[in-house]
Amino acid sequence: MRTKSLEGWKRKPDQLTILAGACGMKVKKQYGVLLLLAVGMVLLTGAPMMRMHLLDSHDVTPQLGNDRGITARLPGTINHDFFHCDRSQFRTDICNLRGDIRMEAHNKSKSFVLYAQDAEERMEKLKPYTRKWEEGSMSTVNEVMLTSQIASPNRRLPKCDVHHKVPGVIFSTGGYTGNLYHEFNDGLIPLFITSQHLRREVVVIISSFHDWWYTKYQDVVGQISKYKLIDLDSDKRVHCFPEIEAGLHIHGELCVNPNRMPNRETIGDFRELLNRAYKPASPREEAQISQKYQDQKLRLTIIVRKKTRKFMNLDKIVQLGEQLRFKVNLLSPGPATELKKIYWLLNNTDVLLGVHGAAMTHFLFMRPGTVLIQVVPLGTDWAANEYYGEPAVKLGLRYLPYKIIPEESSLSDKHNATDPVLVDPDSITQQGWESVKKIYLEGQDVRPSLPRMREVLTQAKSAVKESSKPRADRQ
Numbered sequence: 001m002r003t004k005s006l007e008g009w010k011r012k013p014d015q016l017t018i019l020a021g022a023c024g025m026k027v028k029k030q031y032g033v034l035l036l037l038a039v040g041m042v043l044l045t046g047a048p049m050m051r052m053h054l055l056d057s058h059d060v061t062p063q064l065g066n067d068r069g070i071t072a073r074l075p076g077t078i079n080h081d082f083f084h085c086d087r088s089q090f091r092t093d094i095c096n097l098r099g100d101i102r103m104e105a106h107n108k109s110k111s112f113v114l115y116a117q118d119a120e121e122r123m124e125k126l127k128p129y130t131r132k133w134e135e136g137s138m139s140t141v142n143e144v145m146l147t148s149q150i151a152s153p154n155r156r157l158p159k160c161d162v163h164h165k166v167p168g169v170i171f172s173t174g175g176y177t178g179n180l181y182h183e184f185n186d187g188l189i190p191l192f193i194t195s196q197h198l199r200r201e202v203v204v205i206i207s208s209f210h211d212w213w214y215t216k217y218q219d220v221v222g223q224i225s226k227y228k229l230i231d232l233d234s235d236k237r238v239h240c241f242p243e244i245e246a247g248l249h250i251h252g253e254l255c256v257n258p259n260r261m262p263n264r265e266t267i268g269d270f271r272e273l274l275n276r277a278y279k280p281a282s283p284r285e286e287a288q289i290s291q292k293y294q295d296q297k298l299r300l301t302i303i304v305r306k307k308t309r310k311f312m313n314l315d316k317i318v319q320l321g322e323q324l325r326f327k328v329n330l331l332s333p334g335p336a337t338e339l340k341k342i343y344w345l346l347n348n349t350d351v352l353l354g355v356h357g358a359a360m361t362h363f364l365f366m367r368p369g370t371v372l373i374q375v376v377p378l379g380t381d382w383a384a385n386e387y388y389g390e391p392a393v394k395l396g397l398r399y400l401p402y403k404i405i406p407e408e409s410s411l412s413d414k415h416n417a418t419d420p421v422l423v424d425p426d427s428i429t430q431q432g433w434e435s436v437k438k439i440y441l442e443g444q445d446v447r448p449s450l451p452r453m454r455e456v457l458t459q460a461k462s463a464v465k466e467s468s469k470p471r472a473d474r475q
């Protein structure tokens with residue numbers, strides 16, 4: 001069976017990155033759906049040679065150095081071998097191999113990917129993780145080595161133990177894996193960007209594999225690939241592939257830039273993938289969900305942090321929510337909390353409220369048209385907006401930041417009113433990450449004023465009611 005290719009369409013350099021935010025602008029979804037149908041029909045009617053042209057057809061002639069190698073080879077050379085590395089991007093390195101690939105995955109950090117061709121001998125190394133610029137996290141990421149060899153009758157290539165008919169994608173779950181934000185930002189979303197167009201006809205190959213990670217994300221990974229994944233560190237077999245990509249594409253913070261996707265997919269399409277992943281598995285589960293969330297009130301879910309950046313007046317905020325006729329749920333995700341349960345709750349939540357932190361990543365589980373209220377402690381404005389505020393808007397949420405003022409911060413109990421820590425956080429954040437971490441991220445709890453919070457919750461309530469989404473007819 002012929003398969004689609006990882007590099008079957010050329011990834012356009014993001015012109016908008018240069019001018020605007022890394023993830024460009026939102027596009028109308030309809031366009032992507034139509035294109036997708038067109039591609040699907042060509043595949044069904046069995047015109048494989050057409051396919052590449054079709055997938056390529058939306059590409060207009062952008063020219064940045066990094067795409068040149070591929071441009072020169074497509075679309076006419078689809079059946080030819082190639083070995084191409086793109087090291088021009090800030091966040092990620094990516095190497096593509098196509099041909100007779102033998103992957104020996106048994107040597108821990110020294111993983112070999114072999115590739116036979118008749119042109120040249122060559123070796124490339126890269127770390128398949130999307131934080132290329134960051135020494136600390138990258139130091140925990142194992143290197144992948146890719147080599148091409150001159151084909152000759154004398155040279156014995158390792159024998160294939162497993163033949164794969166579909167491409168493989170190599171990435172690492174080292175780095176900051178363990179932090180929810182990074183698990184999505186530097187793992188699942190890049191994996192989606194890189195391989196969703198293959199419609200599950202792709203093998204996921206992971207270095208620094210963790211069982212817990214798989215337990216947590218197997219539902220999601222199952223929507224990306226229908227094949228068993230390969231643990232690069234422990235698999236002793238030689239795997240043969242028609243194509244391999246080492247490294248993942250990434251567009252920005254928790255986002256998908258439709259201008260760089262084959263069918264203009266958005267972060268909304270990533271959420272659709274989550275929705276498929278967490279579909280109730282049985283009628284019993286389905287009944288459970290509908291019973292649990294059938295109440296007619298608007299639902300307010302509050303993310304409760306346990307150690308740092310806590311709400312000091314959580315009880316009062318819960319009471320306030322109830323006074324405003326919300327059904328209030330508290331969410332305090334721990335390592336053992338099943339993501340699908342969180343998804344079900346948030347898929348039925350109208351307003352999500354929490355203090356800035358990795359758990360805000362759960363906004364990805366909210367339905368477009370709902371509201372995210374992020375409480376922004378002193379000294380965290382930039383990160384709060386960059387990592388969660390803007391990405392939430394791209395998903396179609398209404399974003400309401402609640403900016404903590406000095407009196408509402410526990411720091412006002414320790415510092416007097418004129419201290420720069422309170423009145424000029426910028427001057428402290430300029431001192432660097434260590435100060436930010438110690439003072440603002442780890443040394444601060446919040447006590448939002450109830451009148452201000454009432455105002456924001458009321459605003460949230462009307463925003464939900466204005467939105468045309470299904471739950472909006474609730475009280």
Ligand SMILES: *[C@@H]1O[C@H](CO)[C@@H](O)[C@H](O)[C@H]1NC(C)=O
Nearest residue numbers: 104106107108109110111112
């Ligand atoms: C495995 O890696 C070591 C170095 O870490 C190297 O000496 C050895 O040759 C490698 N094994 C194979 C089969 O390539």
Ligand SMILES: *[C@@H]1O[C@H](CO)[C@@H](O)[C@H](O)[C@H]1NC(C)=O
Nearest residue numbers: 275278279280289344347470
């Ligand atoms: C999420 O909510 C939407 C709209 O209410 C519903 O159609 C969908 O099935 C829900 N998803 C899951 C996984 O329950």
Ligand SMILES: *[C@@H]1O[C@H](CO)[C@@H](O)[C@H](O)[C@H]1NC(C)=O
Nearest residue numbers: 413414415416417418419420
């Ligand atoms: C600020 O607090 C310190 C003690 O932490 C005190 O010694 C100092 O006088 C205070 N300054 C002002 C201007 O109140």
